[in-house]
Amino acid sequence: MADFGGTDLETFRTSAREWIAANFPAALKGKPNPMAGEERGGKPSAEQEAWRKAMGDKGWGVPTWPAAYGGGGLSGGEARVIQQELNRAGAYNPIGGMGVMMFGPTLLEYGTEAQKQEHIPPIVRGEIAWCQGFSEPGAGSDLASLSTKAIDKGDHFEIDGSKIWTSGAQWADWCFCLVRTDTSKKHEGISFVLFTMHQPGVEVRPIPLIAGSSPFCETFFTSARAEKKDLVGPLNGGWTIAKRLLQHERSGLTGAGGGLGSGGKPLEQLAKEYVGVDEKGRIADSDLRTRLVNNAINWRAFQQTAVRAMMEAKGNAGPSSATSIMKNAGTQLIQERQEMTLEIMGHQGLGWEGEAFDKDEIETVRAWLSGKATTIFGGSQEVQSNIVSKRILGLPDTTQGS
Secondary structure, three states: OOOOOHHHHHHHHHHHHHHHHHHOOHHHOOOOOOOOOOOOOOOOOHHHHHHHHHHHHHOOOOOOOOHHHOOOOOOHHHHHHHHHHHHHOOOOOOOOOHHHHHHHHHHHHHOOHHHHHHHHHHHHOOOOOEEEEOOEOOEOOOHHHOOOEEEEOOOEEEEEEEEEOOOOOOOOOEEEEEEEOOOOOOHHHEEEEEEEOOOOOEEEEEOOEOOEOOOOEEEEEEEEEEEHHHEEOOOOOHHHHHHHHHHHHHHHOOOOOOOEOHHHOEHHHHHHHHOOEOOOOOEOOHHHHHHHHHHHHHHHHHHHHHHHHHHHHOOOOOOOOHHHHHHHHHHHHHHHHHHHHHHHHHHHHHOOOOOOOOHHHHHHHHHHHHHHHOOOOOOOHHHHHHHHHHHHOOOOOHHHOO
């Protein structure tokens, strides 16, 4: 569907606003998505479940995905209107996770029709949680050196090995996984398979982090089973699929959490509450005021650039290497904003527990600690810079010697 413009888009905005008002539970207004953070896995409330079902049935959790698989089938312009109206209503998108950010877009490009029909609709409805089996203890930045094996057993693959930093594995129903199916080749010996996490031979061990709770896990496979029908793409052709999926991942990692402070409040409002205001009603600390303005300008420029990159990518097969630039820029801006949040809160930004600190203050401190991982996961700053230097700037690969 082509982008609506002018009056047509405003007509759609009116209908979207009315639908959200009729379906979004008032009890959830202004509250964060309970399935988006590190505390996932708990039983959702009746309101949360009703909102997930409404958005899933409507297809608006993934508004631009094809309607044939349950998506909204909408244009990019309409999708932006939906997000704007959700923000206006104090509502969150309850459909997300790795299935939406990474796996779904990749399967839509590389999957068979049967695979799309089986796996995409549950993602659209928010019924299935996915995790990513890529990194291994000896294969992080050099992912292609992975050693987890998939042995052909006729009608299925038998998987043995381990993965690490498997985000959300403790909550996941399914895993999209890179496995070695040919030991004689490096990149050309890797396949992309899917399998259920609810089976014998899959063991998950959460990894505690400094922030307390953690989405990261070690995952061990002992004769785990992946059906032949769940091989995505050709045998030994998984590296190409993995590269595309990582582009989707980097694109998705750049947009979260840039504009809010403690308790979901805009950072400028938080500064007025904690630091105070001068006689003109401005944030009292002029240096802080300047830095907040600069960060806000940079964040707005980043958001506009991200939209432009998304529109330019519409004419291509998918995200480009420019996602590496956006990932680096976005995560640095988010970390900068988190640092300023703690500075604004002063000694109240040092709380871990206890009656002296409220829930929002404690969560903000833990989010700041968790945020240190954003410049590492999804490909570290150094990995992204190497991609930019080689694939965008055309510089020589110095790691290969002279």
